[in-house]
Amino acid sequence: MRRLARTYGTPRKEWFVVGLLGNLVAQFASLAPPVVLGAAIDGVLRGGTFSLPLVPAGWIPTGTDGQFLFAVGVIGGAFVLTALATWVYGVAANEFAHGVMHDVRVDCFEKMQALDMAFFDDKQTGEVMSILSSDTENLEMFLDNALTNSVRLGAMVLGIAGILLYLNPVLAAVTLIIVPGMLVFTVWFMRVAEPRYARRRASVGNLNTRLENAISGVELTKTTASEPYETGRVRDASYRLFEDTMSMLRLAYFYRPGMELLAGVAFVATFGVGGYWLVYGPPLGVGRELEIGTFVTFVFLTQRFVTPLAEVSNIVDQYENAKASSERVFGLMDIPARVRSSEDAVDLTDPEGRVVYDDVSFAYDGIPGRADGAEGRGEETVVRDVSTRAEPGETVGVVGPTGAGKSTLLKLLLRLYDVDEGAITLDGHDVRDVSIESLRDAVGYVGQDTFLFDGTIAENIEYGRFGASDEAVREAARAAEAHEFITQLPDGYETRVGERGVKLSGGQRQRIAIARVVLQDPAVLVLDEATSAVDTKTEYLIQKSLDALSEDRTAFVIAHRLSTVKDADGIVVLDDGEIVERGTHEELLDQDGLYAGLWAVQAGDAERLSGEFGSQIAQD
Numbered sequence: 001m002r003r004l005a006r007t008y009g010t011p012r013k014e015w016f017v018v019g020l021l022g023n024l025v026a027q028f029a030s031l032a033p034p035v036v037l038g039a040a041i042d043g044v045l046r047g048g049t050f051s052l053p054l055v056p057a058g059w060i061p062t063g064t065d066g067q068f069l070f071a072v073g074v075i076g077g078a079f080v081l082t083a084l085a086t087w088v089y090g091v092a093a094n095e096f097a098h099g100v101m102h103d104v105r106v107d108c109f110e111k112m113q114a115l116d117m118a119f120f121d122d123k124q125t126g127e128v129m130s131i132l133s134s135d136t137e138n139l140e141m142f143l144d145n146a147l148t149n150s151v152r153l154g155a156m157v158l159g160i161a162g163i164l165l166y167l168n169p170v171l172a173a174v175t176l177i178i179v180p181g182m183l184v185f186t187v188w189f190m191r192v193a194e195p196r197y198a199r200r201r202a203s204v205g206n207l208n209t210r211l212e213n214a215i216s217g218v219e220l221t222k223t224t225a226s227e228p229y230e231t232g233r234v235r236d237a238s239y240r241l242f243e244d245t246m247s248m249l250r251l252a253y254f255y256r257p258g259m260e261l262l263a264g265v266a267f268v269a270t271f272g273v274g275g276y277w278l279v280y281g282p283p284l285g286v287g288r289e290l291e292i293g294t295f296v297t298f299v300f301l302t303q304r305f306v307t308p309l310a311e312v313s314n315i316v317d318q319y320e321n322a323k324a325s326s327e328r329v330f331g332l333m334d335i336p337a338r339v340r341s342s343e344d345a346v347d348l349t350d351p352e353g354r355v356v357y358d359d360v361s362f363a364y365d366g367i368p369g370r371a372d373g374a375e376g377r378g379e380e381t382v383v384r385d386v387s388t389r390a391e392p393g394e395t396v397g398v399v400g401p402t403g404a405g406k407s408t409l410l411k412l413l414l415r416l417y418d419v420d421e422g423a424i425t426l427d428g429h430d431v432r433d434v435s436i437e438s439l440r441d442a443v444g445y446v447g448q449d450t451f452l453f454d455g456t457i458a459e460n461i462e463y464g465r466f467g468a469s470d471e472a473v474r475e476a477a478r479a480a481e482a483h484e485f486i487t488q489l490p491d492g493y494e495t496r497v498g499e500r501g502v503k504l505s506g507g508q509r510q511r512i513a514i515a516r517v518v519l520q521d522p523a524v525l526v527l528d529e530a531t532s533a534v535d536t537k538t539e540y541l542i543q544k545s546l547d548a549l550s551e552d553r554t555a556f557v558i559a560h561r562l563s564t565v566k567d568a569d570g571i572v573v574l575d576d577g578e579i580v581e582r583g584t585h586e587e588l589l590d591q592d593g594l595y596a597g598l599w600a601v602q603a604g605d606a607e608r609l610s611g612e613f614g615s616q617i618a619q620d
């Protein structure tokens with residue numbers, strides 16, 4: 001909370017101070033009418049001396065008419081001042097709270113985007129979303145409501161107590177004797193309420209994650225007719241929230257009327273003792289005469305005690321919420337990005353595209369004991385001792401069974417993850433020594449899951465090359481064999497693709513992703529199953545354009561359909577993270593190993609299965 005105040009509150013402290021002053025003025029001005037009313041009853045209507053606390057005697061008119069008008073004027077003025085100060089407070093406090101929230105939200109998002117893929121692999125979308133939305137909202141609620149309400153509470157309690165003590169210390173003691181009781185009750189309440197509030201917060205998070213999951217997975221739910229099961233899970237989570245909310249509210253609604261009852265006791269005591277005092281004189285002979293006006297002021301102000309104190313439960317809730325939320329917000333901000341540009345990173349300029357993998361090993365959760373050498377390597381090592389190279393302009397095919405580590409190998413080139421051992425160089429620069437921006441500028445990537453942002457087709461092709469000309473976008477689409485289908489859509493390049501591009505087919509999405517890379521014009525291309533989602537004819541067309549595209553640039557092509565990489569300058573065969581074979585298509589067929597086996601299967605020549613592949617199948 002201190003950090004929130006220091007980092008984000010300080011730059012906007014003027015708004016906070018203005019809001020605070022506005023709040024204090026509004027509170028104190030609202031106390032004036034009962035005080036003036038009491039003074040006017042005694043001084044003007046009952047013929048005593050008319051005086052007001054904090055008002056110089058010289059300002060007060062001498063005649064009764066003048067004094068009466070003065071009192072009316074002060075009361076009216078106090079209402080106007082309360083309204084004005086409330087307005088100032090409302091605008092300033094919200095300007096402060098929402099401004100801070102805006103800064104926190106944007107900062108948090110910026111820091112989160114800089115985190116490496118490993119972070120996103122581990123986190124649920126709902127979890128990250130709730131940090132950026134509901135947690136920042138909790139902070140805003142606290143800054144806006146709780147902070148100012150606690151100031152108001154303090155001001156009211158102190159202000160009222162001060163006035164009562166000034167007017168009649170003995171009667172004030174009767175009224176205020178209940179305050180320690182209220183404090184004890186409040187402390188008890190906070191202690192008992194805290195775990196209930198915490199349980200409720202956990203239930204809210206749980207329900208949100210459940211809902212988020214259920215909505216993302218709606219297709220699976222429908223295709224497996226699991227709606228009742230999913231509804232049941234949401235019902236359970238919702239019911240837990242209901243129970244936890246009720247447990248919290250039962251306590252809150254015990255506390256609030258309890259406080260009101262205590263305030264009622266104070267009121268009855270004040271009224272009883274004050275009334276007795278008016279009729280029979282000072283009780284037990286303690287204190288001076290009690291005027292009826294003072295009594296009226298007491299009655300009014302004692303009632304005003306209650307409302308701010310009853311706010312305590314809300315303040316406690318908002319404070320606890322904000323504390324948990326700022327832990328999550330700053331926890332996210334403090335996660336170090338493992339993959340980032342080094343201090344002395346250089347920019348790759350005019351890259352030629354020579355890529356060298358030098359004894360590269362990698363495991364998703366790090367290789368244990370790697371500092372001490374190869375010993376103690378984790379079983380989950382996904383890429384093992386891979387060495388390979390691609391000269392500028394060469395095409396390298398990467399093939400191998402599912403889960404062999406092909407995608408991972410190429411993600412390392414883009415630094416979506418960093419190698420654990422060995423090094424990858426581009427034009428002789430270790431990829432860890434060049435700026436990430438220039439690296440990703442030099443390497444174009446079309447992944448297996450083509451994601452499109454909600455927006456138009458043109459915007460999606462332009463993504464990463466913002467502001468490209470319409471002509472360049474069309475040119476890229478033609479090269480990716482996408483122009484034709486785009487122009488057949490009702491709105492052409494301005495067609496909106498829907499969330500994640502759902503309004504397009506898988507093949508159409510893939511062609512848009514390829515067009516995006518064409519526009520990027522990188523020195524190195526990484527195509528991870530880039531033609532897997534299209535029909536044979538489109539594949540042929542795209543393949544032709546990809547061949548043209550990769551002619552004068554380095555390309556790594558991951559393919560299950562081996563015909564895609566048949567003409568590559570070199571092919572590496574990966575199995576269980578290791579390169580088990582390498583060579584051209586012909587050379588690999590001659591080796592009669594895994595590749596030759598895969599080729600035979602795809603050529604419909606399974607009879608010919610032999611060698612390495614045949615024995616693997618036999619083993620399985």
Ligand SMILES: Nc1ncnc2c1ncn2[C@@H]1O[C@H](COP(=O)(O)OP(=O)(O)OP(=O)(O)O)[C@@H](O)[C@H]1O
Nearest residue numbers: 121364382400401402403404405406407408409448
């Ligand atoms: N983000 C991740 N976190 C942890 N493990 C992962 C992650 N991504 C992949 N893996 C694991 O790494 C291994 C290699 O996966 P990878 O996607 O590189 O294989 P692939 O050869 O490209 O497979 P496919 O041909 O099915 O695309 C698999 O065992 C997979 O379970």
